[in-house]
Amino acid sequence: MAYSLIRFTQPGSQTEQAGVLVDGRVHPLPVQVNDLIQNWATWETTVEQLLASGSTQDSLNEKDIRLLAPVQPQQIIQAGANYRTHVIDLAVSHKKDDQSEEEVREQTARMMDKRSEEGLPYFFIGLPAAIAAPNDELSLPYYSQSHDWELELAAVIGKYTYRVSVEQALEHVFGYTMVNDITTRDLVFRKDMPAIGSDWYRAKNAPGFFPTGPLLVPSKFISDPQQLTVTLKLNGQVMQHESTADMIFSVAQLVSHASWNMPLLPGDLVLTGSPAGNGAHWGRLLKDGDVMEGSITSLGTQRVACRDEVRV
Template sequence: MMSSLSHLVKQAAVGSVRLELFCRNLSSSARSSMRILQFMQSEERFIGVRVDKEHIAKLSPSFSTDVCTALANHGQERLLAEAARCLQSGDKIELSQVTLLPPVTNPDKVLCVGLNYRDHCKEVGLPLPAEPVLFSKFSSCITTSGDIPIPSVTKCIDWECELVAVIGKKAKNVKEADALDYVLGYTAANDVSARDMLGSKEQPRNGGQFLTAKALDNFCPLSFDIVTKDEILDVDNIPLSTSVNGEVRQNSNTKEMIFNVPNLIAYASSIFTLLPGDIILTGTPSGVGFGRKPPLFVKSGDVVEVAIEGVGKVVNRFL
């Protein structure tokens, strides 16, 4: 496999014609196990791909400098081919020399799904929804591991561990059977929530909508990498967890999802067009703070770690 891949890499060049041929010839198995990311170096942004735990390879800035633009201008297959070419080039940068960014920074849509885990519905005493419960965050919510200031408008910050699907190409009226063809890969998120801005069942705030409780600045921290879908053997069977100051609070599996990733893409794309770089936060399992008796929320100084097996983790200190 490696000799075959090396041969293909030698055939690939910066020019679009040869890169197009590279895209056609590079098999999905040869592209497996790639982790795509974004980073800053010398005050410039780049796309990269992980080489190992301590090194990354840099995609040419002439190709693109951010994932959303690369997908929009070149397409999913060419982005993967360029990442594979850079991975095999032998050129690498030490992680200590760069600043990692969220893997997607300016998507057209930050789509979220509420009440999508059976165990979560049970803990909050709500029936299973008959169709996906969709809401949104904004690009200004996106951050990554690091400190998050606690907004003055809330005193009840909660955690929600979520698998995120990153859309790789334009999707409209997609069939469930074809849905994963539109996924570039996956990352991890904490769908941070201001529970007091939701109100209560008896006295809901904002008309009962989720937006004001979910869309505060920095309320969508993502892990550093987009793990290409080839690396995930079964997206319907992934362990995921949350810990607060080292104590496990959520511990579940994506098999608890009511609507899985293909369901969600098919449903959402029947309503609106999903664009390259859009992200879908697919819901959270049981173990959230407000589901406890008494409720338990994040305090200043708390460190929250969300981890999804085989995908990544995001660690934030709230201040």
């Protein structure tokens, strides 16, 4: 029986709980999510015995709880520029006047082929404090009008992972969730320090900039993480719709490379990059009243309403 793991609170309570979600019923578990992940070899048996019993005693209706982000990572590793179509679209948008679109697309595609065979993923670090519940309202910071969406598949690390091979990497993945990696576009590059390059600390990581979840799905229920569909709708209109097969570096490659420089810990997130179709591509960035609906195959749907920050 397929099931998902969640974090939630009950009405009138601030106590965070972990639980198993199946067929609209939530079965609370007496354990915190990171302990659940770290000791999954023991808890998996308990969970499956509970579900096999068919008992709904002490279970809750999914509609009667408030979902939280299903993970509490100590570290967030983010991959950038990891979808072929996305990178090619970016190259076209920055092409020189004397270049044709077809020429740039062909040139960039060849570069991506070479990069996937010989290159390395591009990583940067996210801050766990920016994680938000999957249906929380997003406050758009007043200091910019160029906040953007980037829905991503996230691999959740299941055990201490240090310098693992690509072949071993997926054995270290506990499961999968989704993260909408909100980005403030006009802060990505430091105009006052162009030689430094990108400033991911300021461009990301504001409160609520990582809507996460709703579900944490154990990896045994995701037969191939490279065959999932990532879809983001803005006010009902599809903006991103792409298969994870379009990744330049696979989930296994990303986890392996991320673990080479630093140990990954149980509950940590490895974000795998965002496909084509963000706001910068469409020339349409987030504004007050927008509603984003993000979904990835088998991982549920998050719904995030946007509101302009009120300056005090």
